[in-house]
Amino acid sequence: xxxxxxADTRSILLSRAFHLAxxxxxxxxxxxxxxxxxxxxxxxxxxxxxxxxxxVFVSVAAFLVxxxxxxxxxxxxxxxxxxxxxxxxxxxxxxxxxxxxxxxLQGALYTVFACxxxxxxxxxxxxxxxxFSIQEVADYWLVVVMTCMAIGAFSTAxxxxxxxxxxxxxxxxxxxxxxxVWDTVILDKLYPEKGFCKLTGAxxxxxxxxxxxxxxxxxxxxxxxxxxxxxxxCAAMIVISVVIGLIVFSKRELK
Amino acid sequence: MEYVFKSNEISKSYxxxxxxxxxxxxxxxxxxxxxxxxxGAGKTTLIRVMTGLQRPSSGTYELMGKSFTDKDISxxxxxxxxxxxxxAVYLDMSARDNLxxxxxxxxxxxxxxxxEILEMVGLAETGKKKAxxxxxxxxxxxxxxxxxxxxxxxxxxxxxxxxxxxxxxxxVRELILKLNRERGITFLISSHILDxxxxxxxxxxxxxxxxxxxxxxxxxxxxxxxxxxxxxVSDIKLLSKVMEEKKIDYKVVDSNTADVYADLTFSxxxxxxxxxxxxIINMQEHDESLEAFYLSLLGGNENVQKSVC
Numbered sequence: 188x189x190x191x192x193x194a195d196t197r198s199i200l201l202s203r204a205f206h207l208a209x210x211x212x213x214x215x216x217x218x219x220x221x222x223x224x225x226x227x228x229x230x231x232x233x234x235x236x237x238x239x240x241x242x243v244f245v246s247v248a249a250f251l252v253x254x255x256x257x258x259x260x261x262x263x264x265x266x267x268x269x270x271x272x273x274x275x276x277x278x279x280x281x282x283x284x285x286x287x288x289x290x291x292l293q294g295a296l297y298t299v300f301a302c303x304x305x306x307x308x309x310x311x312x313x314x315x316x317x318x319f320s321i322q323e324v325a326d327y328w329l330v331v332v333m334t335c336m337a338i339g340a341f342s343t344a345x346x347x348x349x350x351x352x353x354x355x356x357x358x359x360x361x362x363x364x365x366x367x368v369w370d371t372v373i374l375d376k377l378y379p380e381k382g383f384c385k386l387t388g389a390x391x392x393x394x395x396x397x398x399x400x401x402x403x404x405x406x407x408x409x410x411x412x413x414x415x416x417x418x419x420x421c422a423a424m425i426v427i428s429v430v431i432g433l434i435v436f437s438k439r440e441l442k
Numbered sequence: 443m444e445y446v447f448k449s450n451e452i453s454k455s456y457x458x459x460x461x462x463x464x465x466x467x468x469x470x471x472x473x474x475x476x477x478x479x480x481x482g483a484g485k486t487t488l489i490r491v492m493t494g495l496q497r498p499s500s501g502t503y504e505l506m507g508k509s510f511t512d513k514d515i516s517x518x519x520x521x522x523x524x525x526x527x528x529x530a531v532y533l534d535m536s537a538r539d540n541l542x543x544x545x546x547x548x549x550x551x552x553x554x555x556x557x558e559i560l561e562m563v564g565l566a567e568t569g570k571k572k573a574x575x576x577x578x579x580x581x582x583x584x585x586x587x588x589x590x591x592x593x594x595x596x597x598x599x600x601x602x603x604x605x606x607x608x609x610x611x612x613x614v615r616e617l618i619l620k621l622n623r624e625r626g627i628t629f630l631i632s633s634h635i636l637d638x639x640x641x642x643x644x645x646x647x648x649x650x651x652x653x654x655x656x657x658x659x660x661x662x663x664x665x666x667x668x669x670x671x672x673x674x675v676s677d678i679k680l681l682s683k684v685m686e687e688k689k690i691d692y693k694v695v696d697s698n699t700a701d702v703y704a705d706l707t708f709s710x711x712x713x714x715x716x717x718x719x720x721x722i723i724n725m726q727e728h729d730e731s732l733e734a735f736y737l738s739l740l741g742g743n744e745n746v747q748k749s750v751c
Binding site for chain 2: 198262270273275278440442
């Protein structure tokens with residue numbers, strides 16, 4: 188499996204879609220920073236907090252990681268490269284696992300890149316973090332890396348399960364969108380700006396579960412649980428994607 | 443005879459649709475096996491089954507002596523390369539990077555074969571040019587190059603000259619012949635372009651509606667297709683006698699018809715037949731191309747499995 192993982196990593200790093208995703212991440216952060224600068228100048232605020240510009244990537248991470256991993260894996264299918272692997276004697280299990288690991292790697296690389304891009308802006312143009320300690324910043328990035336890895340694994344498994352069908356784009360991006368909207372509602376109900384949480388019973392349990400264990404929700408708000416909950420949520424998503432994916436892909440008839 | 447692929451009653455169904463039905467097929471080692479059939483006849487389905495992309499609904503097959511159910515069938519598959527439907531190349535990589543990628547995937551200890559393969563498929567001069575900027579012919583040759591990594595014994599090419607210009611067709615044909623002669627690689631080539639296939643194939647398999655209608659060697663096909671005079675006579679035994687006396691090659695078609703493989707002068711033949719008391723009912727030139735043979739084979743009533751390889 189490791190030689191496949193190495194080959195897959197190489198193909199990801201050399202792919203134009205991967206480079207394009209990195210450019211989009213960088214461009215988005217630059218654009219966002221410029222936008223904040225203009226807005227602050229307009230309202231007469233000269234100093235920018237690092238809190239406002241450090242985690243810009245997080246708000247688009249679910250869509251970006253989903254889209255990029257879906258696209259890169261789907262293209263491996265459509266170009267016949269996955270088919271070629273199997274014809275050349277690569278076991279289905281190995282092909283699947285290395286693809287999923289490739290998706291996780293992409294998630295991690297996009298996040299690390301976004302973090303690196305944000306550092307010069309924070310250092311040069313902000314007055315530093317106001318509401319975050321260094322440890323909290325590190326924890327936040329760690330949670331985002333884990334979450335993006337889980338989303339990358341899920342998206343890749345989705346393409347493999349659906350055999351390279353374009354339906355994987357619809358499902359993957361729809362899940363990201365629905366979770367974003369639903370999480371907004373959940374956060375609003377669990378942590379209302381005014382007053383206190385009025386949820387009870389099953390609804391409270393479901394909303395708390397989503398907030399605590401579903402990785403998409405980790406990208407909505409700064410970490411507010413212990414790290415073990417985030418690790419559990421991300422690990423569960425990866426394990427479920429891998430187990431279901433392996434069962435389906437090993438029996439799937441490929442064209 | 444040693445076979446690289448041998449199937450035993452393979453069937454493949456998708457719901458109620460039967461794509462392959464009790465297919466028996468043998469591909470001898472060192473052959474260039476031309477796989478001929480109409481669209482939807484089952485060629486690609488059989489190739490998918492053969493390459494392990496799909497499992498047969500029933501029946502078995504052996505790949506290089508190993509049953510497809512063997513745990514170590516992947517070892518046999520590693521000795522196999524294929525270009526199924528479209529060449530499997532990474533469009534964002536150069537030709538060289540594509541070959542290195544395949545070497546990595548196969549776990550080869552080094553990339554020494556890369557330059558040789560690039561030279562062989564005529565892509566040594568492409569440098570850093572990405573595969574996305576290659577012509578269709580170049581991609582096809584790169585696909586064959588990828589299939590060549592790891593020195594395979596058996597290569598499957600599904601419609602390898604589809605969409606190629608005449609120059610590209612010649613290049614691919616020359617490459618196949620070269621690899622077969624110099625390296626002894628066995629090829630399975632499915633193609634619609636029968637005349638082109640006839641230039642390379644040593645064996646043929648004809649498939650129709652999921653059945654292998656016939657398998658034959660190129661020599662047998664040549665015999666069936668070669669120019670002849672079809673003679674209808676009153677007594678076929680007398681015709682045989684005359685032909686044997688004159689040492690002329692012939693083949694009896696039915697009780698009063700035979701194909702005679704020689705340039706005959708009608709007046710001389712008429713005299714010879716008159717001497718033995720045989721009447722010539724009619725005589726006509728009979729020239730069957732591979733296409734005509736294919737049409738007569740698939741259009742005929744006797745679409746039965748007949749293995750003659």
